Amino acid sequence: MTLVEPSRARTAPPPPKAVSPGRQVWQMFRRNHSAMAGLFILLAIILISLVGPSLYTVNPREMVWMPLTPPGQSEYVLGTDYLGRDLLAGLINGGRVTITIGVFAAVLTVLIGVTVGAMAGFFGGRVDNLLMRVTEFFQVLPNLLFAMVVVMLFGPTLVNISVAIGIVSWTSTARLTRAEFLRIREMDYVKAERSIGAGNARLIWKVILPNAAPPLIVVAALSIGSAILFEAGLSFLGLSDPNAMSWGRMIGDNRPYILDSSWGVTFPGLAIFLTVLAISLVGDGLNDAINPKLRQRQ
């Protein structure tokens, strides 16, 4: 279509510079101070967890000093716990486990949720009915208790803990995905793709899902935070991998001694709090950065 009336062509504004969606979101995100603060905290925590253990080489499982030494009274700056283990070493090493479980559980949550929601929203009818019943079933299951049962019966390994968290957390992602699919399914560009012979798989994964992605990315980011809290809760109840040090486990281990050493519980709790707070800030920032585009599109 190159036939444009000369008069209209002259008055038309110059075409806006093409900016990729990712860049647009980043530009919005960058202006959000709290989200940027969250991002920096998060990156710092990840960096410390990655390289910290090789820089600060105290073994977090070994007795290094008098048990229950308060912070600042020995070379171990954050003090020691009831077994005389260095708290700082525990914090630095525990981050890996906590964040790994959080990410792994969140990936599972999103994977199950998006698959179920996409199938339900795309196929509709009986498939939708059945899958929504299943979703409802998992909503009725009391999530912490169910995860407790799974971990207790199958053993507290890192994989089992992550799977248990994933299994109880996916329902809201599924509902959101379904709603997005129901909306996008009826769009003209989807119909156009179908009319040129695109199969179901292509429509679901290549056409609809990318368009449904923005709110799902936000949910995925936030679910890392809730998975970390969940893991902390389970390990507080004693359901943690005996071979792995995590922040939640440190709190659980030190709880009986809070009257003698408040620091043993305070520091790991602060670490969890900061991490989840940073993730929430990033998630909220992403949401704000993505939402104006959603409004524009409708």
Place this chain on the structure above:
Amino acid sequence: MIKGTLGKTANTVILLIAVLVLNFAMIHVAPGDPVEALVGEMGGATTEQIAELRAQFGLDQPLYVQIGKYLWNVAQGDLGYSYYYDQPVTSLILDRIGPTLLLVTTALFSAIVIGTVLGVFSAQRRNSLLSHLVTVLSLAGFSAPVFWIGIMLILLLSVAIPILPISGMTSSEVPEGTFWYILDVAHHLVLPALTLGLIYLAFYSRLSRASMIEVLQTDYVRTARAKGLPRRMVIYKHALRNAVLPVVTFAGLQFGQVISGAVLVETVFAWPGLGTLAFDSILRRDTTTLLGILFFSALMVVVMNILTDIVYRRIDPRIKTA
């Protein structure tokens, strides 16, 4: 309305049976069985004794017979027998439900009332100090582990400023059934309820704030303002009634999840409810009790969902059929 409720009830029964089947399946898929656990606790047994125990538990029968028996027992209110506590699980649960309900009702009710008030006020002045405070409070409430908040409150209000008891529900020296006993329980209730309440408060203040902001932008609120109604009237009569709907929905949903929500807080404060029972049964590897609590909680969830549905229809007459 009755028809809708009936349909929901049928749906509910199916859901509950599904929970039981899942319980049953998990025990059988998981490594080890109840007899092995029991033998472990007894400190070993002969092969004949083990075979006898298996027969006693019905474990030598085909799976479909076992599951049939299990469902039939639960239908009669029998959730199995806890060998650790030497009591039927049903009576264990009924003994412990009172403290849990007291704790959760107090926490949830105060959180809803305070949260709604905070939310409604902060929604009217979106850039005021209060509004920012609500945002910060809810962000913090969402990000801190609830059991850690509990421990921090103990350190603050029982250790640094010793005004509240650290744990438990009663002091042993106060006789039961007196006025002082009620005060004593209330005194012990403050910290756990505060801990659990803060989490709920974070949620409800945020929810009601968002809901109120949305409602204040609707056409009917604009109309009410345009025809010159006083501000109070607009806020409390026109806006609040609609803004409170999502609060009711979530209150129902969350009240159903009470036991799950209370596990961590009860464990921190040694509050003698179902949550501590669940924690103890993990320590003792008492699967029967834990599964019984799981089923009972699922039952609470569905019952609360049905009740919420009924309340919802009362508040919002537009919802006639589901």
